[in-house]
Amino acid sequence: EDQVTQSPEALRLQEGESSSLNCSYTVSGLRGLFWYRQDPGKGPEFLFTLYSAGEEKEKERLKATLTKKESFLHITAPKPEDSATYLCAVQVIQGAQKLVFGQGTRLTINP
Amino acid sequence: DAGVIQSPRHEVTEMGQEVTLRCKPISGHDYLFWYRQTMMRGLELLIYFNNNVPIDDSGMPEDRFSAKMPNASFSTLKIQPSEPRDSAVYFCASSLAGTLVYTFGSGTRLTVV
Numbered sequence: 033e034d035q036v037t038q039s040p041e042a043l044r045l046q047e048g049e050s051s052s053l054n055c056s057y058t059v060s061g062l063r064g065l066f067w068y069r070q071d072p073g074k075g076p077e078f079l080f081t082l083y084s085a086g087e088e089k090e091k092e093r094l095k096a097t098l099t100k101k102e103s104f105l106h107i108t109a110p111k112p113e114d115s116a117t118y119l120c121a122v123q124v125i126q127g128a129q130k131l132v133f134g135q136g137t138r139l140t141i142n143p
Numbered sequence: 144d145a146g147v148i149q150s151p152r153h154e155v156t157e158m159g160q161e162v163t164l165r166c167k168p169i170s171g172h173d174y175l176f177w178y179r180q181t182m183m184r185g186l187e188l189l190i191y192f193n194n195n196v197p198i199d200d201s202g203m204p205e206d207r208f209s210a211k212m213p214n215a216s217f218s219t220l221k222i223q224p225s226e227p228r229d230s231a232v233y234f235c236a237s238s239l240a241g242t243l244v245y246t247f248g249s250g251t252r253l254t255v256v
Contacts, residue, residue: 064243075147075234075247076186119186123243129174130199131243133186 034059034124036134044140048109053137055120056102063123065103066131067096070117079118110141147248149235155254161223164251166235167216176236176245177210177220186234192218193240225255 035058045051057065064083068076080089082098089096093114095106105118117138121131148167156162168175176191190200195212203210207226212218222229232252236245 066243068245073249075236075249076245077247078244081244121186128199129193129238129240129243130176130188130191131245132188133178135185 034122034132036120036122036132038118038120038134038137040137041135042138042140044142045107045110047111047141047143050106050108050110052107053105053118053139054102055105055134057120057122059122059124059132061124063125065098066121066123067103067105068119068121068133070119070136076119107139110139112141112143115139115141147235147237147246149233149248149251151251152249153252153254155256156225158226158255159224160255161221162225162229162253162255164220164233164235164253166218166220166248168218168235168237169246170216171239172237172246173215173240174238175212175218176238177218178234178236178247180232180234180250181230189220222253225253227255229253230255 037056039054066081067079070076080096085100087098093108097104117136119136120134150165173194177189178186180186189202190210192212210220232250234247234250236247238245
């Protein structure tokens with residue numbers, strides 16, 4: 033069975049304290065890995081897509097990386113507005129449009 | 144574009160009642176998805192459509208759930224009869240073929256008492 037596991041479940045950081053979120057996957061065949069951000073009371077919002085091991089994507093203070101078994105979302109010098117739940121999702125079947133989501137990491141940045 | 148529009152934002156209903164959730168996708172998007180989010184199970188795909196045709200409904204929990212997409216700009220998810228365990232946030236999302244970049248609506252928070 034295809035599985036996506038995110039860790040930690042929750043992370044609390046001080047403003048400016050860099051860290052990383054992990055997404056590990058056990059799937060029959062990875063087609064793409066996606067990161068979304070979800071704010072309270074809202075739907076998830078797309079951040080990045082990664083397709084092959086070694087690929088990296090950056091956006092402001094966030095950088096996503098991909099290996100053959102996991103992905104990391106690195107957050108550098110975070111600000112309080114980076115507080116959100118970060119969701120990882122995988123596309124597992126070629127040609128299928130559906131994503132399988134992990135449980136998410138709830139990130140809190142204290143000022 | 145106003146994004147994906149869901150209604151209602153909140154729904155409280157009694158067990159056994161019929162519930163209908165509505166979604167208007169982004170104009171031009173040819174895929175529409177219904178997801179359910181709970182603390183215990185996270186985001187689960189219920190069903191998705193391509194060009195108004197249901198493609199995969201393997202995530203629909205049981206016969207009490209049904210979904211329709213009568214045209215490119217409207218979809219419904221119906222639960223009949225509703226049960227307390229159906230309480231969750233239901234999200235609709237749409238995308239363009241080949242991108243897998245979903246645009247989600249703000250969700251409908253359903254509470255069945």
